[in-house]
Amino acid sequence: MKNNRIGWALTVAAGMLLASCGTDKKETTTTAAPEVAKGPAAPAFNADSAYAFTAKQVAFGPRVPNTKAHVATGDWLVQEFKSYGLTVKEQQFEVMAFDGKMLRSRNIIAQFDPTVARRVAVFAHWDTRPFADKDKEKKNAPLDGASDGASGVAIALEMARLLSQQPANQRPAVGVDFILFDSEDYGYDSSTQSDLKDQLAAQGKDSWCLGSQYWSKNLVPTGYKPSYGILLDMVGAKNAKFSREETSRQYARDVVDKVWNTGAQLGYSDFFLFQDSPGIDDDHVYTNQAGVRTVDIIDHLPVGDEYFPPYHHTTQDNMSVIDKRTLKAVGQTVLQTIYNE
Numbered sequence: 001m002k003n004n005r006i007g008w009a010l011t012v013a014a015g016m017l018l019a020s021c022g023t024d025k026k027e028t029t030t031t032a033a034p035e036v037a038k039g040p041a042a043p044a045f046n047a048d049s050a051y052a053f054t055a056k057q058v059a060f061g062p063r064v065p066n067t068k069a070h071v072a073t074g075d076w077l078v079q080e081f082k083s084y085g086l087t088v089k090e091q092q093f094e095v096m097a098f099d100g101k102m103l104r105s106r107n108i109i110a111q112f113d114p115t116v117a118r119r120v121a122v123f124a125h126w127d128t129r130p131f132a133d134k135d136k137e138k139k140n141a142p143l144d145g146a147s148d149g150a151s152g153v154a155i156a157l158e159m160a161r162l163l164s165q166q167p168a169n170q171r172p173a174v175g176v177d178f179i180l181f182d183s184e185d186y187g188y189d190s191s192t193q194s195d196l197k198d199q200l201a202a203q204g205k206d207s208w209c210l211g212s213q214y215w216s217k218n219l220v221p222t223g224y225k226p227s228y229g230i231l232l233d234m235v236g237a238k239n240a241k242f243s244r245e246e247t248s249r250q251y252a253r254d255v256v257d258k259v260w261n262t263g264a265q266l267g268y269s270d271f272f273l274f275q276d277s278p279g280i281d282d283d284h285v286y287t288n289q290a291g292v293r294t295v296d297i298i299d300h301l302p303v304g305d306e307y308f309p310p311y312h313h314t315t316q317d318n319m320s321v322i323d324k325r326t327l328k329a330v331g332q333t334v335l336q337t338i339y340n341e
Helices: 047-059 068-083 146-165 210-217 246-265 283-289 324-339
Strands: 009-011 017-019 087-096 102-112 119-125 175-181 228-233 242-245 272-277 294-298
Touching (some): 047 146, 068 102, 087 210, 119 210, 146 175, 210 283, 228 246, 228 324, 242 246, 246 272, 283 294
Parallel strands (some): 119 228
Antiparallel strands (some): 009 017
């Protein structure tokens, strides 16, 4: 993601309206990391492998719905998960974008240890934005989406590969579902696309996160109810900063604490900042509304009027921004969080 619109509201179960990014920007707050019980050590996350998975996706070209590169990437992802022995389901759907175009889309669900009752979801989006609308020179060019798209998927793939290699007595106590959303980044940004019309806004619909919106209303697996979910978005760039985003805290504060405390204990507190930040419009808004308590790990630290790093939605989001240490920090932290269950 993401759209950095101010004031997108969502309705919580109790009926309260929460602004995902209020016009009155809040000061970020900082607290120390408390101790958290540690489970068995997770296997070592291989950042080299995650980097290669990122590069592989980028090599397909921009993964924009309705393109050959998009189809080829989706087919490869399905086969890659299957090669690790995971149970894979594809959710095919068509959805209208803000410009009226119908997007042929598919969400990909890959289940590790599907018979285990207690489960954790790992979410990411696998599509890329069709235009670099924040780019000063190439506003209409497609982008590689190395961090915004490929990095989260790469971490999910590497986790799946590692888990599949573990003997039965060294697997986590929970099953893991890797759920990759499509058509996430085909949204309308009023700050860069004021010359265009958002046809979905007239219907009272959000133009972002179309895949997670569809999934949240058509859950796969049916009746899906994991213990919690972790969304990986923009998790591969050098010097990434992950603040504790508001929607994550409001729906799943205990999960935020689990993840950030684990990151600190592993020595990654320079990535997982104990700072609270306003909410944003991302896939976790819709997974939370569907009853899956989800936190968002996203390179997102509001500074002034800018919420996202300089490469965001520009042609600079390519392999040059990807850093193996960031991939390692996120991958190892999420793996260990799961093993702590």
